[in-house]
Amino acid sequence: MRRIVWLLALLPVLAALVVAGCGGGGETSSGTGGGGTGTASGEPMKIGASLPLTGDFSEPGVAAQQGYQIWQQQVNDSGGLLGRPVKITIKDDQSDQNAVVTDYNALIQQEKVDLLLGTFSSLLNLPASAVAERNQMLYVEPAGGSPEMFSRGFKYLFFAQQATAEHQADLFSQWAAGLPADQKPKTAAYVAADDPFGGPVADGIKSQLEAAGVQTVYSKVYPPETTNFDAIASAVASKKPDVIAQGSAGLADGVGLDRALIKVGYSPKQLFQASTPSFADQFSKAIGLENTEGIFYAVSYHVDAPTPGNEEFLAAYKAKYNTDPPEDAADAYAAAQVLQAAVEAVGSIDDQEALANWLRDNSVDTILGTLSWDDTGAPEQAFLLAQWQNGDEEIVLPDDAKTSDTIVNPKPPWK
């Protein structure tokens, strides 16, 4: 009797193994499908990506998704990639590292995508790029500038923005250091979010300004989920710094610091915030439009930039979403452009290593400008320096990209 029971138990096991071996269970992808009705034909080229559509990074994640989709639509409308229609599958990693690893494994192994595109934020791209590297597939990421990304000796990784985190504010630092003696700041306070992006941005500014003789009077790091900036603002204000520089990747903490400074009633001569001011309406509504005057930030994209393909991108985005594209959507679009350039130049997708090598040796024109990379996959250009002026976002540096001739200095007091 016992033997029969054992046998009956083992049979399904064997059956399951056989089925597993033969099948490999395809799971229909839950991603968003196809685009236009262009002249692309043949078997679709599958591109896989994971994005934080929910969770801490959901705002930029959704924007990036839009960027990828606009690109897909445009490519398919104009003949596809290597003549084949492109189909991007996007999975939601919920801003969670575990999920992002699972997602990319699924994309590579189960859905057997031909090409990959990256996710948003250094935190997520760090493990995801490792999956890609292990599988020897090209990995172009739209956002993830932490220096950590590029110190691992990866060969397949490329970052589709102008510079890594510690260089994001270079133009600001150079400008401030180069002011005439009566305007040049003497003291500075640095406030950074404790994440792979925020810290390096603030450190980058600090090292350049200290080298130029600006004294550091306050330098602290806060947990990224901090919402109560009262004590920090109070401490910063008590030191009366000329410059306040904040490194952060999000919206809430930048707004939090600004509001707290307003409550204290302290307005520095120069205020630089790494990303928050780029959130357009959300930012200006949060602190009041009149308070945005003079705030600096670094940005990778500007809607009026005369970069190749920008007009078409802008038009397509506006037509679909009725508003100006946020920076993150543009970054995603640019990443897809980089991928496209490599594929078209090499002419095939079979040799991922060849694609990577081509990118290392060449530069690509994108809506962010021309991008090129060093051996580690880190880009070698500089971010744009932007400033809120008269309720508008303007590019003030570099000269060949600027949309405004003036730089507001010093920042006017809070209203």
Added chain:
Amino acid sequence: MTQLVQAIILGLLIGGVYALLASGLTLIFGVMDVINVAQGALLILAAFLAWTLWQEAGIDPLIGVLITTPAMFVLGFVMYKLTVQWLSGMPASMSVLLTFALALVIEGAMGLAWSTTYHAATPDYFDESYRLGQFYFPKAQVYGCGVAVGVLALLYVMLDHTWLGRAIRALSENAQSARLVGVNVRGVAALTFAVGVATTGAGGSIISVLYPFLPGSHYQWISRLLGIIVLGGMGSLPGAVVGALALGVAETMTVTYISPRWATAVPYVVIMVVLLARPQGIMGAKLREDVVV
């Protein structure tokens, strides 16, 4: 020196709000031995409700307290009847698990209803401060503290001078005896839980003005609240007030003089030190050792 005093001022102002938030938690524990880990999530839920009222109907959140408090009272009552009620007889750890589960459900539901992005109610005064010499008192904090004190006073009056309050106090001393003298234990327990949750209605409205929040913020809040009631003595309302003020000041001091990074550790350190060195907290009562818990 100025900075020190200013830091203390900020700490006390926020401590006053913390006191209101913690009062509900300590009340529930005192009466039914349940640590309601979902209190943080309920707080955020109330904040979302207040925010929605402000966003859609233009009602200032501090006025909105009058709406959110009864709403949360009803929710608390329903929660008790559906879930917490069935916990009696189970070991203490099960109550922590159940309320944790409820917290997760509430967090997920909030994310689905309002999305996982930061929200904040921003009436005109939220950026302004009162000035007294070289010190500043942010208006939102002052108003919030005022509302908190008001609600706490009401709570105190209820506990000391109404029949329900007496029944609650009796129940927290000894459930068996309370039953013997005619207290409807089930009913009073449900009402107590509802009252405890109702305090989050007021508290949530206040914090919707003070700081941005998203569904996941509840972890920060519940850890603070736990730290407060452990410090003050679990089950003691005056203890909750003392603990709240102490924690508010401790947090502000840590941010100012040590680093904002370590400020998040303050509640946990308080919990560990107090539970290990003096488990009854500042004002709690010690149990007889031979009573089999």
Added chain:
Amino acid sequence: MSVAQSSARRFSPARLGGVIAAKPFGPVIAAAFVFLVLYPVVTDNLYYQNMIILSTLLAIMGSSWNIISGFTGYVSLGQSVFLGIGAYTTALFSLRVFDGASPFWFIPISAVVAGIFAAVVGSVLMRTRGHSFVILTIAFLFVMQIVTLNWSALTNGNHGLTLPLPMWDIAYQDWPFYYSLLGLLVLTVALAWWIRRTKFGMGLIAIREDENKAASVGVSTPVYKVLSFTASAVFIGAAGGIYAYYLTFIDPRGMFDIVVSVMIVLAVLLGGRGTLWGPVLGAFILEPLNEVTNNEIGGGNWRLVIFGSLLALVVLLLPRGIIPSVADLWARLRRRTDAAALVGARFEPPAPVRLPAADPAPPPSGRALLTVEGTEKRFGGLRALDGCSLTVEEGTITALIGPNGSGKTTLFNVVDGTMSADRGEVLFEGERIDKLPPWTRAHRGIGRTFQITRLFREMTVLENVVAPLRSFSWRRLGADAVSGPEAERAHELLAFVGMDRFADMQAKSLSFGQQKLVELAQILMLDPKLIMLDEPAGGINPTLIEHMAEMIRELNRQGKTFLIVEHNMPLVLSLCNPVLVLAAGTCICEGTPDEVQGDRAVLDAYLGEDYLAGQAAGA
């Protein structure tokens, strides 16, 4: 076979050794194992391999959690802290110390480090119980997260650590992770199985059932608890090392995550807390469910709602979990009509058996066995003991009587170690014992029963009698829970008290009187010199009272000293000499039963001045 009995059979430590082969689970488990082992060889589907890897990881953590929370009853909501500790240990050794060597070498170190943390932190945390312990484990988890975040010089803080890429041929995919985790799971389950069938495991279950009672019968609870916590950490630490390598990137928030801790608890509760395979089953249900919700439903919010609801439902509706519920159902289905359960049988006390003496009884020496001097104990304003001093002579059956509230039970508590006095000394065999913990006093030879019986309810009667420990030794921890010689002795003792027929019944199904007898047998297992009985005749029928008196006399003939608290005067007067009288926390009289009966102070204490005055007036 009744449900109660078959359940007792299934979950008793001795029988769990057979669970692997027990129907209906045995063949299913073996089949599943074969499937898991062969799966990566037969297919190259990385997606499912990944799912199995994560399920195995959760199963390892669940099985480990089961040791501290299922067996020992200390629920930890921060167990994932050891995952993080293990992950960081391996990562740091691989990157900083040995510059890129394969992380697999450092897995054992991760296990050791996790164990050390558990031992050190556990010895502090486990001084608390109940919700305090749960909250402390959560606090510990978050403190470790924050320390790891802030100590960037060591851990690279929020930047995280990137481990070396796998060094083997890509054709082997994830096999090293897969098989190492599977092997680790086997080890973890084997550890749980081994613990369950040893004396160590029995001690843990005793602690879970009633920690203070366990202490009073000689279980050194602090040592057991710390060992249990350590055992529940080592394999999670090792798994953490493997997991770190698998992810290639670790950061403090991901590695010290409270949601993972909650998943562990849910998995084990779902599968069946305290069982051997419950955690594994729960993990292999939960993790795929997790994947499916991620992919199909998508969105972290639904995941929270689903898992939160599932946890709430399990806590409220299925607290025992799947395996015990299924086992119950199976037993119910397979129940054969049998002799009626013994519980309802009329109790026929057999003729008292002569207890084979362990040692020849020495003649009563007349020296004081127990001395209590000047003991004071206050509870707030109430003085339960107020300068109480008394002596119990060796070889006597001494009674301790007194009106309600006189402090008799408090005195017992002070003597056996359940409480400590505010002032005063307690001497046993001439040595001070008032600073010693309860188990040491039990080892020295003090045994005590309780007014309301305290047995380990989920254990069988036999296991209850075998649980007390006469001494602590590291070697004996690993011995079989119910070994031959011990079982024999237990049967003898049970026969002596007349409960041998009930040896395999669960303690909770006994009547009050039966429980009293078993409790007596329990403490006799300790071979105590002093036996303290707290109202042995309370709540039992007269025949049984007589039987008890006979047993007490028999034991006394063999050299055991008794101190009995009793209200039943006829019993006291016929059985005991001397009699001590306690009133208002102090000993007011001592003497033979006749002397005490006539003592004025005693009458005063019991009956009050008015009565005596009335008597005097009326006489």
